Amino acid sequence: MTNEHFRGSRQYYQKQYAACMTICREIGSIDLLITYTMDPSAPELSNILLEHQNWSDRPMEVCRIFIDKLAELVKDITEREVLGPVKAWFHSLEHQKRGLPHVHFAVILDWEKMRTSGRITTKEEYMEQYISAEIPDLPNSMDRTESAQSQRLLHQIVVTKHVHTCNQHCQRDGVRCAKRFPHAYSDDNIYSDNAYPKYRRRPPPTSENERKKNPELFGNTHKYVDRYGKQHVVTNQYVVPYNHYLLSKYRSHINVELVAGDGCVKYVTKYVMKGADMAFIRVEQEGIEGGAWRYDEFHQLRLARYITSMEAFLSLWGTKLVVRSHIVFSISISFSIRFV
Known part of the structure; x- marks a missing residue:
């Protein structure tokens, strides 16, 4: 029998989930949900690949590159406070079907500290300062300054790594996108305690003359041709929310979302709760055919864990599945039973 100390057991997941819920109950609701995905085209990895290697x-x-980047990301968020002062946090590690690791990061912000310092007074102001869901502007082609180069880099990262493309994997009933793309256009950031936040997603202009008259009212578009030769036009409706600083520094997919309520705690820990991916395997042994005797077919059905090489390496390396800012102690309660 497994227990809560066995990595990957059901009891282990239940304990981690309870600890995360305890942090939220004692300190406050989660404010930010950040998803960081390992980039397979990272220059640190591309430079060490041999010819014909993937x-x-x-x-x-x-895994080593991912863990180093994750440690730096934790410092940026918790120590350097690039997303604002933090009261508590936790993150859970998981692997995609093809093996790449990624992390769901939950952050509880210190709103009182931000309001006292005068930096932020409303949630809409926070969204304006820290989160964007629009394609960045491109500077003038003749501008060779450092800020212009950084802006071009940010634009390239957004259109290549932060644009959602609806396909059969995300569509429900072949029509609706499970990620709610495309989002509706919005001229302003709108926050509600009982609904998803609406990020500013300005529509593109009908003509360039219209943009020149009121450039602040319109968003940008991006055109590209896929591998099948089909041309696509991307607007702000398909941009995944991000933070300018984190995206420019790590050059990977880092989704930053402002959330409301305790519901995201379940989302962050749902992969941890379900455990490793499972696959049903059926092993059969055929009987002897054509003889005097025909044996009954023997079959066995097993539920086996599906673990990629990267997940196995991180497990051997001792990498924790769940990391929290606070230590949560669990107390066993027992009642003495007296029989009369």
Whole structure:
């Protein structure tokens, strides 16, 4: 029998989930949900790949680079407070079907500290300062300054790594997107305690003359051709929310969302709760055919864990599945039973 100390057991997941819920109950509701995904085209990884090698051929290097970047990301959020002062946080590690690791990061912000310092007074102001869901502007082609180069880099990262493309994997009933894309256009940031926040997603202009008259009212578009030769036009409706600083520094997919209520705690820990991916395997042994005797077919059905090489490496390396800012102690309660 497994227990709560066995990595990957059901009891382990239940304990981690209870600890995360305790932090939220004692300190406050989660304010930010950040998803950081390992980039297979990261220059640190591309530079060490040999000829004809893929990132999947170097699982150890992928994991080591990811863990180093994750440690730096934790420092940026919790110590350097690039997203504002933090009261508590926790994150859970998981792996995609193809093996790449990624992390769901939950953050509880210190709103009182931000309001006291005069930096932020409303949630809409926070969204304006820290989160964007629009395609960045491109500077003039003749501008060669450092800020212009940084802006071009940010634009490239957004249109290549932060644009959602609806396909059969995310569509429900072949029509609706499970991620709620495309989002409706919005001229302002709107926050509600009982609904998803609406980020500013300005529509594109009908003509360039219209943009020149009121450039602050319109958003940008991006055109590209897919591998099948089909041309696509991307607007702000398909941009995944991000933070300018984190995206420019890590150059990977880092989704930053402002949330309301305790519902995101379940979302952050749902993959941890379900455990490793499972696959049903059926092993059969055929009987002897054509003889005097025909044996009954023997079959066995097993539920086996599906673990990628990168997940196995991180497990051997002792990497924690869940990391929290606070230590939560669980107390066993027992009642003495007296029989009369």
